[in-house]
Amino acid sequence: MIDPRVLRDDPDRVKAAQAKRGLSGDAVDRALAADTARRTAIADFERLRAEQKQLGKQIPQAQGEERAELLARTKTLSADVRAAETAQTEADEEWRQALLAIPNPAAEEAPAGGEDDYAVISEHGTKRDFEAEGFTPRDHVELGKILGAIDIERGAKVSGSRFYYLTGAGADLEFALVNMALDQARGAGFTTMVPPTLVRPRAMEGTGFLGQAADDVYRIEGQDTYLVGTSEVPLAAYHSDEILDAETLPRRYVAFSPCFRKEAGSHGKDTRGIFRVHWFDKVEMFTYTTLEDAAEEHLRLLGWEKEWLDKLELAYRVIDVAAGDLGLSAARKYDCEAWIPTQGRYRELTSTSDCTDFQTRRLGIRGRFEGGDVKPVATLNGTLTAIPRTIVALLETHQQADGSVRVPAALQPYLQGRELLEPVLG
RNA sequence: GGAGGUGUCGCCUAGUCCGGUCUAUGGCGCCCGCCUGCUAAGCGGGUUUGGGGCUACAACCCCAUCGAGGGUUCAAAUCCCUCCACCUCCGCCA
Numbered sequence: 001m002i003d004p005r006v007l008r009d010d011p012d013r014v015k016a017a018q019a020k021r022g023l024s025g026d027a028v029d030r031a032l033a034a035d036t037a038r039r040t041a042i043a044d045f046e047r048l049r050a051e052q053k054q055l056g057k058q059i060p061q062a063q064g065e066e067r068a069e070l071l072a073r074t075k076t077l078s079a080d081v082r083a084a085e086t087a088q089t090e091a092d093e094e095w096r097q098a099l100l101a102i103p104n105p106a107a108e109e110a111p112a113g114g115e116d117d118y119a120v121i122s123e124h125g126t127k128r129d130f131e132a133e134g135f136t137p138r139d140h141v142e143l144g145k146i147l148g149a150i151d152i153e154r155g156a157k158v159s160g161s162r163f164y165y166l167t168g169a170g171a172d173l174e175f176a177l178v179n180m181a182l183d184q185a186r187g188a189g190f191t192t193m194v195p196p197t198l199v200r201p202r203a204m205e206g207t208g209f210l211g212q213a214a215d216d217v218y219r220i221e222g223q224d225t226y227l228v229g230t231s232e233v234p235l236a237a238y239h240s241d242e243i244l245d246a247e248t249l250p251r252r253y254v255a256f257s258p259c260f261r262k263e264a265g266s267h268g269k270d271t272r273g274i275f276r277v278h279w280f281d282k283v284e285m286f287t288y289t290t291l292e293d294a295a296e297e298h299l300r301l302l303g304w305e306k307e308w309l310d311k312l313e314l315a316y317r318v319i320d321v322a323a324g325d326l327g328l329s330a331a332r333k334y335d336c337e338a339w340i341p342t343q344g345r346y347r348e349l350t351s352t353s354d355c356t357d358f359q360t361r362r363l364g365i366r367g368r369f370e371g372g373d374v375k376p377v378a379t380l381n382g383t384l385t386a387i388p389r390t391i392v393a394l395l396e397t398h399q400q401a402d403g404s405v406r407v408p409a410a411l412q413p414y415l416q417g418r419e420l421l422e423p424v425l426g
Numbered sequence: 427g428g429a430g431g432u433g434u435c436g437c438c439u440a441g442u443c444c445g446g447u448c449u450a451u452g453g454c455g456c457c458c459g460c461c462u463g464c465u466a467a468g469c470g471g472g473u474u475u476g477g478g479g480c481u482a483c484a485a486c487c488c489c490a491u492c493g494a495g496g497g498u499u500c501a502a503a504u505c506c507c508u509c510c511a512c513c514u515c516c517g518c519c520a
Contacts, residue, residue: 005483042478046489057503060446074500092477108437243436243475366475372457374475 001361002102003376007031018022020112020323034091041091045084063243089165101211104137104358106323107295107332117322118335125315128397135401139342140392141273146169146403148424150274150391152186161271162263162278164388169421173394174281174387175311176414178256181283181308181384185254188304190285193255195234198225199325201235206363208329208355215264231257232381235286236355240363249367250289250297254384257282274388275347283384290367291357295332298354301382302334305350308384311410312395315339317346329355338393349389354383 007014011032029056030193031175055074062070106112111119130137144150149170155163182192204210204226209217218227228234235253244251259282270276285304289297302318309316321333331352337346357376360366367377398406405421412419 003492039478042489046478049490050488052500054478056446076500078500364476372473 001099001358002105003357003361004035004099004421007102008035008097013347014102014105015383017323018102020106021103021326022111022114022324024101027098027102031095034098037097038088038091040329041084041088045081045088046303048077048081048084052081072167074309092168096297100205100362103326103328104331104356106326107354109320109371110332111320111322112324113322114324115322117324119322121318121320121334123315123317124310125313125339127315128341130341133401137341137396137399138393138397138403139273140275143273143395143405144391146423147395147405147421149173149395149421152273160278162276164274164277166387166391168424170391172415173391173421176411177385177387177390178281178283180311180411180414182254182256183254184304184308185312185384188252190252190254191289193231193235193238193253194256195231195238195257197228197231197234197257197260197366199228199233199237201223202240202363203233204228206240207233207236207359208327208362209233211328215326216262218260218262227260228257229261230259230282230283230381231255232286234307235284236359236365236379237363237412239288239365242365244288244365244367244377246290246367246369246377250287250293255284255286257284261388273392275392277388280286280388282386285352285382285384287380288360288365289378289380291376291378294354294356294380297380298332298352300336301352301380302336305336305352305384307351309338311338311408312390312394313399313408313410314349316349327353329353329358331356331358338389339397340393341396347389347393349386349393350383353380355379355381 007028011028015028018025019026041309050073055070055077059067059074111117113180128137138146141150141152144152147170148168149166151165151167153163159167186192198220201210201224204217209226209229217229220226234257235255238253250419258279260279261277263276263278266276274280284299286303287297306318316336316338319329319335319337321335326333333351333353335348335352336350338349339345340347356378359379360377365377365379366374368374394408395405398408400406403423407415407418407420
């Protein structure tokens with residue numbers, strides 16, 4: 001939720017930020033009008049209510065005729081108060097909805113435009129030249145089959161399209177990646193978490209996933225609960241309605257959790273393999289910090305993502321995502337995209353967002369600062385590893401001509417010391 | 427799933443039966459001041475959060491807030507209903 005005060009005092013700035021995302025200022029105008037209506041309604045109600053309370057105080061002391069008269073007056077007033085309160089509640093709700101519809105204003109530094117208007121910040125590692133090495137790379141589906149690591153056919157048989165089993169070396173790889181990621185995060189001072197992945201609407205709405213993104217979310221039939229698409233949701237909602245002692249900031253959490261996505265609207269996209277699936281496990285970093293520190297923390301999260309990809313010896317680039325592609329909550333977002341040899345392009349492996357005070361305002365999370373001041377705080381999130389995509393990149397990048405896959409040195413201790421994943425029979 | 431209990435402004439707690447004087451009690455913690463050679467003790471004061479008005483975004487005034495939402499009433503922490511969370515016991519179960 002954007003700051004109502006900024007909206008009221010500087011609506012043009014909010015409109016400019018909307019324009020950067022390619023959106024009109026209509027939502028801003030609607031919120032502004034709702035704000036005016038709301039304040040009028042509040043004034044009406046409070047005036048009547050104050051009068052009612054005044055009269056109410058006199059009643060117990062009054063006697064006889066005076067008392068009867070007071071009762072008569074306050075009785076009619078009671079109806080007015082009730083009507084005014086209803087009007088106030090409605091105006092308030094309308095205002096809230098209008099505010100909720102406005103995305104987080106993009107950061108000044110974020111590139112303007114849509115999906116294709118990202119800016120490349122940096123490139124890392126070296127793409128493998130299979131032509132020079134003299135063999136044609138296999139894609140992860142084929143490698144997964146050879147290694148007995150990924151079973152897509154049975155995944156589809158049991159659960160449908162975009163499902164899979166990780167088997168043998170594939171399953172081992174998941175646990176190795178998870179443990180390695182948790183070790184890295186723990187070493188950086190993160191608190192490890194295993195959060196619930198079934199949440200109430202509040203958590204979903206608070207993190208901005210019930211707006212345009214609602215189509216992508218699994219809702220439990222007959223229940224007011226949702227399966228989360230990322231542990232960002234339970235991690236952000238973890239401190240909802242709390243006032244955090246500023247001394248404890250930044251608070252860094254790292255969670256392991258399954259993630260569920262309907263992938264509505266991505267029909268025909270990435271249909272082969274496990275690059276885009278309805279369920280996957282992920283290790284996610286999440287930070288609560290001050291608004292002042294948020295941009296720097298964002299770079300720290302990016303740093304940890306890069307450290308991770310470096311250790312896996314992947315070739316990747318970092319992009320600064322354009323305003324129109326930020327989603328509802330983020331003011332700025334960096335994606336790390338790894339080179340996928342058989343696709344011949346960079347694909348998103350990790351992503352880190354600075355959500356400033358957008359989520360905390362919605363979730364009622366604030367900080368108590370020096371002098372007792374209660375002020376908004378910021379949330380940020382970043383992927384350490386999303387298992388299937390990491391496996392895709394690893395297998396394809398480190399494959400050898402015979403179908404075996406080299407294990408990066410940093411990962412070996414987590415894979416029982418294995419230096420190589422080798423083809424298995426049948 | 428069944429039975430019972432609990433939910434008060436950081437923590438603990440009074441108040442709820444019998445609605446109005448609750449402008450929510452007291453303790454702890456915390457903050458400010460006094461006292462003190464320093465510390466401790468003592469003394470005095472302050473200490474929920476959100477919103478509105480007015481404004482220097484101060485002070486001040488007002489409204490809401492006793493788990494959440496409804497209802498009864500001139501008036502609700504207090505009475506009624508629904509929901510949520512937690513606790514105890516029973517049943518079932520990974």
